[in-house]
Amino acid sequence: MPRNPLRDGRDKRLPRIAGPCSLVIFGVTGDLARRKLMPAVYDLANRGLLPPGFALVGFARRDWDHEDFGRIVHDAVRANSRTEFREDVWERLSEGFRFVQGTFDDDAAFDQLKSTLDDLDTQRGTNGNHAFYLSIPPSAFPVVCEQLQRSGLDQRSDSRWRRVVIEKPFGHDLESAIELNRIVNQVFPEDSVFRIDHYLGKETVQNILALRFANQLFDPIWNSHYVDHVQITMAEDIGLGGRAGYYDGIGAARDVIQNHLMQLLALIAMEEPVSFQPRELQAEKIKVLSAVRNILPHSENTARGQYGPGWQGSEEVVGLLEEEGFSKDSTTETYAAIAVEVDSRRWAGVPFYLRTGKRLGRRVTEIALVFKRAPHLPFDQTMTDELGQNALVIRIQPDEGVTLRFGSKVPGSGMEVRDVNMDFSYGQAFTESSPEAYERLILDVLLGEPSLFPVNDEVELSWKILDPVLDEWAKSGRPDEYPAGGWGPASADEMMNRTGRSWRRP
Numbered sequence: 391m392p393r394n395p396l397r398d399g400r401d402k403r404l405p406r407i408a409g410p411c412s413l414v415i416f417g418v419t420g421d422l423a424r425r426k427l428m429p430a431v432y433d434l435a436n437r438g439l440l441p442p443g444f445a446l447v448g449f450a451r452r453d454w455d456h457e458d459f460g461r462i463v464h465d466a467v468r469a470n471s472r473t474e475f476r477e478d479v480w481e482r483l484s485e486g487f488r489f490v491q492g493t494f495d496d497d498a499a500f501d502q503l504k505s506t507l508d509d510l511d512t513q514r515g516t517n518g519n520h521a522f523y524l525s526i527p528p529s530a531f532p533v534v535c536e537q538l539q540r541s542g543l544d545q546r547s548d549s550r551w552r553r554v555v556i557e558k559p560f561g562h563d564l565e566s567a568i569e570l571n572r573i574v575n576q577v578f579p580e581d582s583v584f585r586i587d588h589y590l591g592k593e594t595v596q597n598i599l600a601l602r603f604a605n606q607l608f609d610p611i612w613n614s615h616y617v618d619h620v621q622i623t624m625a626e627d628i629g630l631g632g633r634a635g636y637y638d639g640i641g642a643a644r645d646v647i648q649n650h651l652m653q654l655l656a657l658i659a660m661e662e663p664v665s666f667q668p669r670e671l672q673a674e675k676i677k678v679l680s681a682v683r684n685i686l687p688h689s690e691n692t693a694r695g696q697y698g699p700g701w702q703g704s705e706e707v708v709g710l711l712e713e714e715g716f717s718k719d720s721t722t723e724t725y726a727a728i729a730v731e732v733d734s735r736r737w738a739g740v741p742f743y744l745r746t747g748k749r750l751g752r753r754v755t756e757i758a759l760v761f762k763r764a765p766h767l768p769f770d771q772t773m774t775d776e777l778g779q780n781a782l783v784i785r786i787q788p789d790e791g792v793t794l795r796f797g798s799k800v801p802g803s804g805m806e807v808r809d810v811n812m813d814f815s816y817g818q819a820f821t822e823s824s825p826e827a828y829e830r831l832i833l834d835v836l837l838g839e840p841s842l843f844p845v846n847d848e849v850e851l852s853w854k855i856l857d858p859v860l861d862e863w864a865k866s867g868r869p870d871e872y873p874a875g876g877w878g879p880a881s882a883d884e885m886m887n888r889t890g891r892s893w894r895r896p
């Protein structure tokens with residue numbers, strides 16, 4: 391059967407350039423804006439993906455003027471952009487920079503924002519299209535949404551769009567997530583809400599879809615007949631110094647499992663979507679998340695820990711309780727592991743282990759499908775002593791790529807079988823470097839392309855999975871301590887060992 395070459399009349403290999411618009415960043419003085427958002431805007435401009443009619447508007451309390459704001463963006467771009475700095479690109483881009491000073495409860499500041507955006511429509515030709523990026527704590531979402539509504543900035547029409555971009559955490563639990571979604575949806579309908587989960591903007595995460603659905607090789611073994619279990623790991627070596635304000639009371643499960651790891655789980659476990667239209671993709675992810683079930687009892691199938699002092703490489707580091715800003719009796723977990731199953735024909739009985747932690751041995755995010763052992767080995771046992779289980783490992787970062795582990799004969803006159811790796815590495819296979827996740831996601835917001843943004847239902851279903859675990863933990867005292875630089879608490883190893891399995895040491 392010939393395939394339809396262009397389903398929607400567009401060659402998807404070609405990049406799309408955003409149409410005229412302005413991007414307003416609330417929380418422009420924050421860390422995320424400086425490290426990721428402003429550099430990503432510059433990188434997009436440098437790649438020619440922003441239109442001449444583009445404006446970047448900062449909104450914050452600081453007593454800055456437009457020039458001060460320009461300097462701040464300049465410093466952020468010089469320090470953190472991915473692509474080379476080009477004076478001509480910068481000149482053109484910075485002509486569209488504006489700053490509005492004010493607090494979120496200040497009506498006059500929002501009126502000022504409105505008139506600034508109206509002026510930009512005429513001066514820069516931004517055409518009344520505005521994206522509002524809320525890089526601010528969720529507790530401030532209601533007041534900002536209300537102000538955008540009061541000042542008429544939420545008013546869209548057929549010829550001009552208004553979109554809101556929100557950053558996690560999307561709530562603290564299911565109940566608060568429902569409430570947050572209600573508040574945001576009162577002002578912005580669901581198709582104008584873009585929830586950022588930056589993992590979905592990563593090339594290697596999008597490659598999961600290519601690996602699974604562009605190849606014939608993997609699908610036949612992508613199920614409970616062949617897969618013993620799946621390990622999804624997001625390990626970080628950094629500590630939490632400087633992040634107490636956000637992290638204390640939140641913890642690893644809410645920070646990472648509820649969003650990034652659940653999304654990875656959904657992409658690994660979902661069925662093939664009818665097409666890559668956003669609705670079809672979301673429908674498949676929602677089906678998986680609806681079928682996820684915690685393996686019980688929680689006490690044996692989850693683990694949580696908090697890092698104590700230790701060594702990170704050659705550096706001696708303090709434990710969480712000594713980090714600036716954390717309360718001395720904080721019970722916030724910095725390590726979390728949970729085991730779930732997906733109740734579907736494809737996955738029945740296959741455990742999915744999700745773990746994340748700070749101050750672990752290495753920074754690595756990977757997904758490993760660990761296969762069952764061959765049902766029969768026609769070798770003496772000594773020949774296969776060194777043979778592990780076959781594994782397909784998707785390396786999300788760093789050293790992005792895919793590894794297939796299988797047994798191979800060790801050269802020599804005897805017969806000994808040992809594990810070897812077959813490796814695909816992005817660095818070697820492609821000359822193109824990968825865009826930063828935020829470049830892709832900001833561009834998609836401006837294009838109105840929602841595929842890579844979780845919808846309401848996905849967020850709520852993820853909380854539904856996590857809430858019972860969090861409730862159980864809240865009742866069970868302090869997390870176990872683990873030494874910085876290690877691989878988490880002993881309870882995490884015990885959780886795996888009980889089933890005769892063990893965590894990978896990436």
Ligand code: BG6
Nearest residue numbers: 558588589626645646650755787
């Ligand atoms: C964020 C978490 O979402 O992801 C952080 O809030 C974490 O705690 C970060 O450090 C990791 O992102 P990346 O892209 O470096 O893996």
